Amino acid sequence: MTVLTRWDPFRELARVQEEMNRALGDERLQFGAGDSVGWTPACDIYEDGEEIVVRAELAGVEPGAVEIRFENGVLTLKGERKLEKADRRENYHRLELSYGTFTRAFSMPATIDTEKIRAESKQGVLHVHLPKKPEAKPKSIQVKVS
Numbered sequence: 019m020t021v022l023t024r025w026d027p028f029r030e031l032a033r034v035q036e037e038m039n040r041a042l043g044d045e046r047l048q049f050g051a052g053d054s055v056g057w058t059p060a061c062d063i064y065e066d067g068e069e070i071v072v073r074a075e076l077a078g079v080e081p082g083a084v085e086i087r088f089e090n091g092v093l094t095l096k097g098e099r100k101l102e103k104a105d106r107r108e109n110y111h112r113l114e115l116s117y118g119t120f121t122r123a124f125s126m127p128a129t130i131d132t133e134k135i136r137a138e139s140k141q142g143v144l145h146v147h148l149p150k151k152p153e154a155k156p157k158s159i160q161v162k163v164s
Contacts, residue, residue: 029056033116040101040113057099057116063124067156070148072124077142078115086137086146088130093146094123129154 062073074095076084084097101117126148134149 056119072146074144076144081139091126092123093126096121
């Protein structure tokens, strides 16, 4: 399955500038007035008869540091992956992992039972379980033979 991602030239410019800042070790240089250049964690969303599950790849992010909100039919995940300052300037030959803040937001159907939403983290992958309301679950109807 092919996934399309909208290209944002300003975000790309900010990412390149942050990489240059890391390479030069200059934390004063920033894109914009104190803006933090973020990254976008990969997410999978799947559904079965009971619930919708959002899986987000958050390796290196403390589970307690992730803010999960469900408001007006939108699930929002926010957090930050930090690079330790002591490790930032020396001893790195290559930095390919993305660091900084992230925000992902997904519109969900009105059939979500908001009182039963739960989240768990296993091996760097966050699972957000969004159970469906009982009336939204598929029902089997038997045909009577006369």
